[in-house]
Amino acid sequence: MSHVFPRHSRKSPPVVARGEGPFLYDKSGKAYFDGSGGAAVSCLGHSDPTVIAAIKSQIDTVAFAHTGFFNSEPAEALSDALIQAAPGNLDRVYLVSGGSEAMESALKLARQYALEKGEPNRRHIIARRQSYHGNTLGALATGGNMWRREPFAPMLMDTHHIAPCYAYRGQETGESAFDYGQRIANELETKIAELGAENVLAFVAEPVVGATSGAVPPVEGYFKRIREICDSHGVLLILDEVMCGMGRTGSLFAYEQEGITPDICAVAKGLGAGYQPIGAMLCTAEIYDTIRDGSGFFQHGHTYNGHPTAAAAALAVLTRLTVDGLADRVAPMGAKLHTALTDRFGQHAHIGDIRGRGLFIGMELVADRETKTPHDPALQLHGKIKAAAFDAGLICYPMGGTIDGKQGNHILLAPPFIIEDSHIPLIIDALDTAITASLP
Numbered sequence: 001m002s003h004v005f006p007r008h009s010r011k012s013p014p015v016v017a018r019g020e021g022p023f024l025y026d027k028s029g030k031a032y033f034d035g036s037g038g039a040a041v042s043c044l045g046h047s048d049p050t051v052i053a054a055i056k057s058q059i060d061t062v063a064f065a066h067t068g069f070f071n072s073e074p075a076e077a078l079s080d081a082l083i084q085a086a087p088g089n090l091d092r093v094y095l096v097s098g099g100s101e102a103m104e105s106a107l108k109l110a111r112q113y114a115l116e117k118g119e120p121n122r123r124h125i126i127a128r129r130q131s132y133h134g135n136t137l138g139a140l141a142t143g144g145n146m147w148r149r150e151p152f153a154p155m156l157m158d159t160h161h162i163a164p165c166y167a168y169r170g171q172e173t174g175e176s177a178f179d180y181g182q183r184i185a186n187e188l189e190t191k192i193a194e195l196g197a198e199n200v201l202a203f204v205a206e207p208v209v210g211a212t213s214g215a216v217p218p219v220e221g222y223f224k225r226i227r228e229i230c231d232s233h234g235v236l237l238i239l240d241e242v243m244c245g246m247g248r249t250g251s252l253f254a255y256e257q258e259g260i261t262p263d264i265c266a267v268a269k270g271l272g273a274g275y276q277p278i279g280a281m282l283c284t285a286e287i288y289d290t291i292r293d294g295s296g297f298f299q300h301g302h303t304y305n306g307h308p309t310a311a312a313a314a315l316a317v318l319t320r321l322t323v324d325g326l327a328d329r330v331a332p333m334g335a336k337l338h339t340a341l342t343d344r345f346g347q348h349a350h351i352g353d354i355r356g357r358g359l360f361i362g363m364e365l366v367a368d369r370e371t372k373t374p375h376d377p378a379l380q381l382h383g384k385i386k387a388a389a390f391d392a393g394l395i396c397y398p399m400g401g402t403i404d405g406k407q408g409n410h411i412l413l414a415p416p417f418i419i420e421d422s423h424i425p426l427i428i429d430a431l432d433t434a435i436t437a438s439l440p
């Protein structure tokens, strides 16, 4: 009898035996193409020799030293590399163990910055419906996904949500994409006015929405308008790039494609590429210096802040992405995958939208293409597709509740950047098999 507390008590997933390139193998020897990197994690596949060597070498030197006592060379080097790669004013890096911790750190840093700046009323967080920012209580309260929030609602801090930028469902007939983006961004201005600008701390958003909506990119001009609104009211812009960052959308930071820069940015997942658990919160010099010149102490911290082995792994990942150019493969390979998906599913009666950026692609399922009516949630279509694709040897990341936390289904793809042309038919055929087998 197992003593593991699994994700699902009534499911028993196979035991993973090894990983090689983009494939995972279970103990029976069956191969699975990792078409979603788990949940957009394994951007370098499962056997990158450089990253593995960096981890081994760091463990041989010093595996861990608490940041309450020591700084470390890997933490310094990784922070330098991240800041060098991040456009804009980001200047300091706070290393944690994953995405939720990075987001919690971002929220608390924003609050402490406001306090030390002499703006103690600033406390309200505004985020977007259908966003996901993590599962710890602060991050969960910030996220706008009803299904994930519901059981814990009585324990969540008060937050405020505006509409997501979701053109497939939100853009009106006759409205240009640009006008739609401006209209939706202006909801932030309305919400700030409602709460009183002097009380608003931060606006939080995923540049490209990941797990909850299925790789939904913003329309042109949306984030520029958001940045303008934040600036005019002294509201911090926190971008959650935990899923869409680290090259996934074709640029190292997804926000680069929006022509804006955040005050605080969270990354994780692709940062460690699964080789080590690591996340990071990046903030501007203005924020850091305010605390340095004020209390001198960010009242936060986790045991594994700045973990040397995790930092060494992430530095090796970042080097693979930037110096070795693996992130440069994302745009061309993403375009090939997108074209192949469009060729096979573009006219499919039950695929309403194929969207995304780079190797971050979502397909939204519909019962009717014309009316965009979703399938009955009781069908649990996403669960069926996930299981059928897995049987067919493909790991993909389908989810339900795409539209509002209850209605709608999508499939998220986030394959590793080492994907080759020959892998694309594997993905397309397994998806086709899985979708056909799962539709009512």
Ligand code: PLP
Pocket (backbone or CB within 6 Å): 039, 098, 099, 100, 101, 103, 132, 133, 134, 135, 206, 210, 211, 240, 241, 242, 243, 244, 268, 269
């Ligand atoms: N933010 C976003 C956008 C995510 O997609 C996730 C995880 O899926 C998180 C935060 C939380 O990250 P973690 O699961 O590493 O805590």
